Amino acid sequence: MNFLPGSPRLQLLVAFLVAAVLAFSLGLPWLKTPVLLALSNGLAVTGVIVLIRAGQVSFGHAMFACLSGYGVAFIGRAWHLDALLLIALGTAAAALAGALIGVFMVRYRGIFFGMLNLAFSMVLFSVLGKFGAFTGGTDGLRFDRPSFGFVHLEREGFETALLLLALVLAVLAGMLVQRYFGSVNGQALAAIKTNETRLEYLGLSAKRVFWGGYVLSATLCGLGGSLFALTQGLVTPEMGYWVRSGEIVFIAILGGSGHAVGAFIGAFVFEFMKLYAAALLTGAWQMVLGLILIVMVFVAPRGLFGLVERHLKRAASGERA
Amino acid sequence: MDASLIILALMDGVSYAALLFLVALGLTLIFGVMRILNIAHGSLYAWGGYFAATLGLAITKFALPAWMGLPALFVAALVIGGLLGSILEFALLRRILDKDPVLQLLVTFAAFMVLEDLQRMIWGSQPIFVSDVVNQLGTLSVAGVTYTRYQLLVLPTVAILAFVGLRWFLRSTALGRQVTAVTHHREIATAMGVNTNRVTWLTIAMGGALGALGGALASPTTSFTPGIGADMMVLSFAVVATAGLGQIGGAALAALMIGMARSFAIYLMPEVEVLMPYLIMVAVLLLRPEGLFSTPAARRI
Numbered sequence: 001m002n003f004l005p006g007s008p009r010l011q012l013l014v015a016f017l018v019a020a021v022l023a024f025s026l027g028l029p030w031l032k033t034p035v036l037l038a039l040s041n042g043l044a045v046t047g048v049i050v051l052i053r054a055g056q057v058s059f060g061h062a063m064f065a066c067l068s069g070y071g072v073a074f075i076g077r078a079w080h081l082d083a084l085l086l087i088a089l090g091t092a093a094a095a096l097a098g099a100l101i102g103v104f105m106v107r108y109r110g111i112f113f114g115m116l117n118l119a120f121s122m123v124l125f126s127v128l129g130k131f132g133a134f135t136g137g138t139d140g141l142r143f144d145r146p147s148f149g150f151v152h153l154e155r156e157g158f159e160t161a162l163l164l165l166a167l168v169l170a171v172l173a174g175m176l177v178q179r180y181f182g183s184v185n186g187q188a189l190a191a192i193k194t195n196e197t198r199l200e201y202l203g204l205s206a207k208r209v210f211w212g213g214y215v216l217s218a219t220l221c222g223l224g225g226s227l228f229a230l231t232q233g234l235v236t237p238e239m240g241y242w243v244r245s246g247e248i249v250f251i252a253i254l255g256g257s258g259h260a261v262g263a264f265i266g267a268f269v270f271e272f273m274k275l276y277a278a279a280l281l282t283g284a285w286q287m288v289l290g291l292i293l294i295v296m297v298f299v300a301p302r303g304l305f306g307l308v309e310r311h312l313k314r315a316a317s318g319e320r321a
Numbered sequence: 322m323d324a325s326l327i328i329l330a331l332m333d334g335v336s337y338a339a340l341l342f343l344v345a346l347g348l349t350l351i352f353g354v355m356r357i358l359n360i361a362h363g364s365l366y367a368w369g370g371y372f373a374a375t376l377g378l379a380i381t382k383f384a385l386p387a388w389m390g391l392p393a394l395f396v397a398a399l400v401i402g403g404l405l406g407s408i409l410e411f412a413l414l415r416r417i418l419d420k421d422p423v424l425q426l427l428v429t430f431a432a433f434m435v436l437e438d439l440q441r442m443i444w445g446s447q448p449i450f451v452s453d454v455v456n457q458l459g460t461l462s463v464a465g466v467t468y469t470r471y472q473l474l475v476l477p478t479v480a481i482l483a484f485v486g487l488r489w490f491l492r493s494t495a496l497g498r499q500v501t502a503v504t505h506h507r508e509i510a511t512a513m514g515v516n517t518n519r520v521t522w523l524t525i526a527m528g529g530a531l532g533a534l535g536g537a538l539a540s541p542t543t544s545f546t547p548g549i550g551a552d553m554m555v556l557s558f559a560v561v562a563t564a565g566l567g568q569i570g571g572a573a574l575a576a577l578m579i580g581m582a583r584s585f586a587i588y589l590m591p592e593v594e595v596l597m598p599y600l601i602m603v604a605v606l607l608l609r610p611e612g613l614f615s616t617p618a619a620r621r622i
Contacts, residue, residue, distance in 0.1 A: 052423060055421075055422070055423060056423070057423050057426060057427065059430070104603075104607070107606075107610050108606070108610060110422055110426075111358040111422075111426065111566070112562060112606070112610070114426055115358070115555070115558050115562065116562075116602075116603075116606070118555060119555060119559065119599045119602060119603070120599075122555060122595075122599065123596055123599050126595045126596065127596075130592060130595075242551060246430060246434065249427065249430075253427060283438065283441060283442065284438050284442070285438070286434040286435070286437055286438045287434065287435045287437075287438035287439065289431075289434055290430075290431040290432065290433070290434030290435035290438075291431070291435060293427060293428075293430075293431035293434070294413070294428055294431045294432070294435075297417075297420070297424050297427060297428050297431075298416070301420075301421075301424060
């Protein structure tokens with residue numbers, strides 16, 4: 001039995017990408033932070049990809065990353081727990097919030113779904129900003145670097161450990177999402193996009209299937225958010241602002257929503273685009289994103305991974321011939 | 322809460338609801354014809370407001386007669402709505418009609434991002450506020466409460482005129498009937514000889530102008546800053562969703578509900594003011610997932 005989803009060529013591609021990320025970030029230490037941010041973004045994007053599989057886009061999913069980040073900050077400040085525990089608890093908080101909000105969200109599709117998520121995230125954003133005594137207001141919350149695996153590390157070592165963990169989590173999350181897409185629930189999720197009524201006639205509850213997908217997506221966003229918070233040692237309400245949600249959706253379209261690998265390709269391209277382009281084009285950053293998004297929709301709706309995939313398939317069929 | 326405060330809140334609510342209604346009307350009109358939620362609509366509001374403020378400043382600067390202030394607001398709305406609306410329609414909206422709904426939503430979202438940055442480049446990020454029109458029209462006293470004529474008379478009148486005018490247009494003119502036909506079924510309308518492209522363009526320009534009019538009329542009483550477009554977008558969506566997408570009469574009632582709730586919240590519980598529209602929307606959608614006034618659609622198997 002093949003435990004790795006995807007073709008051997010795809011596995012090779014993933015192995016190559018992982019090796020490249022490792023080599024670059026260990027070889028060039030200044031790359032560690034952008035790589036970490038890209039990985040945590042990528043995790044959140046895999047969450048959005050799950051929803052896109054059901055034909056839904058959420059303009060508010062940064063709220064789960066934000067919730068998880070604040071979870072990490074609160075717990076980290078109160079009890080000084082270990083980083084691994086903080087990640088687990090932060091993600092669990094996001095999953096719980098996803099499960100609760102999901103009960104409400106699964107009733108809506110299309111525009112309603114997208115905008116209701118946006119509305120929820122705006123509520124969270126303004127609550128975090130308004131109740132400054134508890135949440136630190138717009139300045140956010142800062143917390144001390146926790147221990148990692150119950151070992152106290154210096155900044156360098158901590159970042160390296162976090163990076164390795166993020167890489168492992170990214171690969172695991174990617175595999176999990178691909179397995180999920182192949183499972184009965186995942187297939188049913190895709191059927192929500194094509195024809196929900198037919199799905200109901202099969203005896204499956206579309207709402208329950210969608211709820212599962214929603215919780216998974218919230219969990220993945222939360223995982224990304226907790227890593228993001230630990231990387232920065234600081235959480236701000238900006239983490240849940242609609243611009244952030246828009247960026248996550250943007251990355252999903254840029255990288256390609258057909259496969260989890262696309263999420264990470266997109267996240268890395270985005271992070272390095274930001275690193276260089278944002279410096280050159282301050283003030284026009286959103287415009288650049290918007291224009292690229294429009295071009296991607298018209299030229300390559302399957303994203304960067306769609307282009308890679310076409311190449312992989314052509315190579316595979318060439319071999320057989 | 323004493324009587325004068327209640328009257329004040331009522332007047333606040335009415336004037337705010339009038340603005341909200343204009344913007345929501347444009348949004349719901351465009352949705353009706355294209356079946357696309359135009360997220361860039363929030364930008365039209367912001368652009369309308371900024372452009373109106375620019376015109377207002379120009380009137381002061383070139384010492385033009387002061388009575389031009391009020392007409393200038395409408396000119397600003399027509400120019401911005403017609404221009405931006407047409408550009409959006411020709412460049413993007415008509416090309417995505419047959420695309421996946423997710424991609425349609427993303428394209429208008431992308432257009433919104435672009436317009437936000439352009440707006441910041443043109444008008445900067447300092448707040449802009451030109452209130453000459455309001456001062457010029459003076460104030461009015463109702464039951465001991467002094468209020469500006471502009472907010473109490475002009476705004477609701479414009480909103481009512483827009484509502485009545487649009488109903489008359491859609492029901493009693495040939496072109497309006499064509500718009501209604503396209504709303505019902507695009508393909509069949511085309512088969513019946515309706516020039517769908519022209520009708521669509523016209524509707525978007527009109528809807529855009531309504532959005533920009535909301536912004537232009539808001540500019541003398543609100544200071545415009547970057548991000549105002551996003552806030553208005555979500556707010557007007559809350560109105561449209563509460564009413565049911567494509568429901569014009571419902572939008573009026575929903576705008577009034579949300580406007581009132583917001584103004585009373587300001588006086589009673591200022592902390593939850595920003596949350597009010599969402600709370601109302603969520604409460605309504607919990608009970609009626611398609612909005613207050615929508616009719617259930619047939620299931621497609």
